Amino acid sequence: MPAIQTWELSKRYGETLALDRLELTIQEGEVYGYLGPNGAGKTTTIRLLLGLHRATSGRAELFGIDAWADPVRAHRRLAYVAGEPFLWPSLTAGETLEFLARLRGSDRGEDPAYRDELVKRFELDTEKKVRALSKGNRQKVQLIAALATRADLLLLDEPTSGLDPLMEVAFRQTVSEAKQRGQTVLLSSHILSEVEALCDRVGILRAGRLIEQGTLAELRHLSAQTVEATFAGPAPELAPLPGVHVTQTAPNALRFEVHGEIAPLLAALAPHQVVTLHSREPSLEEIFLRQYGQDRDEDERHDDASSGARR
């Protein structure tokens, strides 16, 4: 049974369609990266999964439990980190951890030893009151509370916002541990290197729709590979190849963006005096930016077409 499954999950706020027929399946033990720019619908998805907001249509299940109809049962198996740390200013960090742990009840109690370890790892001062903590430190309180539960499912909504790079390392280590223990993680994030380092599978959300989904390898395959070549003499004129986009970067250097098979390009380069040849896979950031750039181009073209039609 999947940890998360949604069927045509949609949410409308007044005029805005925040989430449009989302079909998401995340298996137990999977670490899923949920990407998208601000306002794409990531937080909406998580609120629907938590049963905090009610779906306009479609439905969501966590471990086979309906997210809206039976939230309490579903929540026994998950822990959540909100994008913004909204906590009680008059409690100390330690009291907050205690309260959040007790809210889960005794049956699925967390591991106090692991919590203490996390407090050390994240260097949290537990005697400080929440109102005196910086945003990053408040975020740590939430993170420790959630990660210490060892819940089957972790819903993390931009969990590292406000953390410094050292704490970011601690976070990655902790999520890796969770993954080794077999916990499922939904990681909504802007930090693409973090998603690249941690996630088995990635979904890209745009304007409420899941526009791309797959393992990193699959996404890379869909995207262009970059090949850079320098030549002994001036760069040669190559005959146009299908799926290859050429740019001259220096008098003796060319860059190729290759979609699909790379063999025809290598064959075309073979007769020339190639001095160096670099080939690299696109980073997630490049995939993400291209995805958005491409869509924006399409939108513009679409706009042009419609304004042309009006004329």
Add this chain to the structure above:
Amino acid sequence: MSATTTRAAARGAERALVRRRLLDVRVMTVACAYVFAIYSYVQPSGYSSIYKTTAERVAFAHSFGTSKGLRLLYGLPYDLATVDGYAAWRVGGVLAIFGAVYAMLAGVRLTRTEEESGRLELVLAAPVGRSNVGWATLAAIAAGTAVAWVAQLAGLAVGGVGLGGAAYLALATVSVIPVCAAVGVLASQIAPNRALALQLAGGTVAVLFVLRVLADVVGLTWLRWLTPLGWAELLRPFAGARPEVLLLPAAATGVLLALAWRITVARDIGTGLLRDRDRSAPHLAMLGSPLGLSLRRQRGVLIAWAGTLAAFSYLLGTIAKSISPADVSKSVNREIAKLGTGSITTPTGYVAFVFSFFALFICVFVCTQVAAARREEASQRLETMLAAPLGRRRWLAGWIVLALLAAAALALACGLLGWAGTSTAGVHLGLGRLLEAGANMLPVAVLFLGIATLAYAVAPRISGPFSYALLAVAYLWELVGALTGAPRWVLDVTPFAHIGLVPVEPFRTVGALLMIAIGAAAGAAALQLFRRRDLVGD
């Protein structure tokens, strides 16, 4: 950039700041103006329609003017046999107290609340100085005072008070506003957080009130010179006006604001003169449930409510004997009863009258508890809690139970301390009867708790103002209705018409059961509806 454009930019910034400040306190100010206008209209018009002849007015003046119990609330009467003199006493006294509370809250809202939220930092990061912010705050206080003055003037004028006299009376009443706003502003410089600023400012206003009470009731008349509420009386509208007394509130406002300014320019933004305790050893008590956490966080508020109500019950009890039944004609007594207060000239009638006020306060209290639940949701802390295996209905039910228990504790504290007060004064009413008078207030509190919770479940964003407004209308309904001679069935619309005036009347079981039933039904519906809606942030 040339000097001219710099100046123009500064003027633009100043305008934007003033606008922002006015918007910050708009709800409070409009509510205050509304109460000022309505109250100023109802009292004089009701008086002139009930007491038509001079003889009746003289009899009224005699019976009411000598009642020290009433002085506590309304202050010192100068001439109750005229419409103007009655208005000065009945309107001026009550609205001055109301205005003081409004001004104190607005003063804290304009300064410490902005600072605590972090918005002040954002403003000061713009090319805007602390002095600009200070002037904008001052402008907002001045505007609030002016709005209250206009509202009261309009109410009095329409109610039949001469324009000139009304203008002066309104001026006397609103003279407390700048002083008490300055108290709020100064408290906000001293305290490092909003809660403490409100406690300091609220405590100060309470002391200023007690000084006036001691001056008017006990006879320590010189104390009147120490409090803005006393100055409002010393201005003596319609009784040998002394406008030079206005120098006192003006000077006090100046001194308080100057002090506040000196502290402001010398301190770090986000701190106060007093230090916040940023660290504490863990206290794990009451962290076991959301109810426990609410109780823990509301502790101070609950103690303040209980302390205030208990102190007033005791104080009001000790002067129960000063009400003399002698010299009051039967016809006047009947007319007094029309004011919705029963016969206040007997100790039991007086106690019943006092407890009918307490019923209103307990209803306000339950509404503040629902508003506190709403704040948990608005601040999104509720999301953090509900992501745990905690049902929404259980969470909301916890708040309701807490509000109910606290309201019951407040009601019984009123009864107990009222009994202690009357016993001190040598009036023996019996503990049982006073506890009954306390418990008598609970059904209406249950009703408003249910309605406020239902409003919260259905329309969270507007539920707070809605509940307070409904409560105000329901409470003033009978008073306004009685004064304007509306038929019985119209008066009976408000729940306050169905509370027996214990201990002078018996407890009204049917009305009480009905209120509890409606309150419980509204509460149950609220639990279901709350389960079915989206959580709504700020």
